Amino acid sequence: MQADFFAKKRLSTAGFILVLGVVTFLAIIITEYNIVKGFASLPRAVEWALGNFYPTADSLAKLPDILDKLIETLLVSVAATTVGAIFALFFAIMGSNTTKVNRFFGSICRGVATVFRNIDVAAWAMILLFSFGQSSLTGYFALFFGSFGFLTRAFVEAIDEVSSGSVEALRATGASYFPIIFQSVIPSSLPQMISWILFMIEMNIRNATLIGLLTGSGIGFTFNLYYKNLSYDIASLVVIVIVVAILFIEAISNYVRRVIL
Structure with a gap:
């Protein structure tokens, strides 16, 4: 009885993860979001922030x-x-x-x-x-x-x-x-x-x-x-x-x- 309960719980968890993955994948396709390009732009963003986005004596x-x-x-x-x-x-x-x-x-x-x-x-x-x-x-x-x-x-x-x-x-x-x-x-x-x-x-x-x-x-x-x-x-x-x-x-x-x- 307890084994069946845990089996159903694992199945429900796996089903939720699968649905979440499908929704995420569809959202990426619909919004045309490029994951690789997004992460690749992070170093340039950090470089810009370090070079421009900091207080000075005048500020x-x-x-x-x-x-x-x-x-x-x-x-x-x-x-x-x-x-x-x-x-x-x-x-x-x-x-x-x-x-x-x-x-x-x-x-x-x-x-x-x-x-x-x-x-x-x-x-x-x-x-x-x-x-x-x-x-x-x-x-x-x-x-x-x-x-x-x-x-x-x-x-x-x-x-x-x-x-x-x-x-x-x-x-x-x-x-x-x-x-x-x-x-x-x-x-x-x-x-x-x-x-x-x-x-x-x-x-x-x-x-x-x-x-x-x-x-x-x-x-x-x-x-x-x-x-x-x-x-x-x-x-x-x-x-x-x-x-x-x-x-x-x-x-x-x-x-x-x-x-x-």
Whole structure:
């Protein structure tokens, strides 16, 4: 019996790998992608980057302006994430199987979160461009909508995973809905929620760079401006600043996770 199970599992795995290989092969044919040419161009790309894409002494004069744009990007990312988390917490409580008021509102909340989660932040930015134009507000709302959808799903899973036992215990003692939420659900799932918020902040800082290319704001627009002007030394400095900022934020995030989890 167990041998048949493992045989079927190996067969399923082999079938999946075969289908994936066929799809990959068809994609290469349809897109006319030349694998050999692609890999052969890597040495030339590296050579060009080493010869052109590096900061110089003159580019360091632009560092204060770059840092101003970086701070703007960081603040927008943090603001969009934290406000999105507040709305996500409400929708998660309403949509969780453990804490939902009724099945109808639970389905509505999960459905709204699913729609927002499955639309990429870049798509949100392009949609919002028609309403707000190229501005920081467009980037803020794009990051907010993406954060709201993702965090709602994450919070729902955290509540269902951590709080179900304590909620049942409080219900058995006759506790009402709001004491259950504030005395059991939020305290027990708060560490995981904070971890997800920190992860979302990291993601939004990365996404904000791309969003800035579309919305004409933040550090992404700064990179695009210098790159299109062929100021590769300044553009490379922007990239270095972005990488250092992301690594710094990730280090802080990992430290906070170790403390709270």
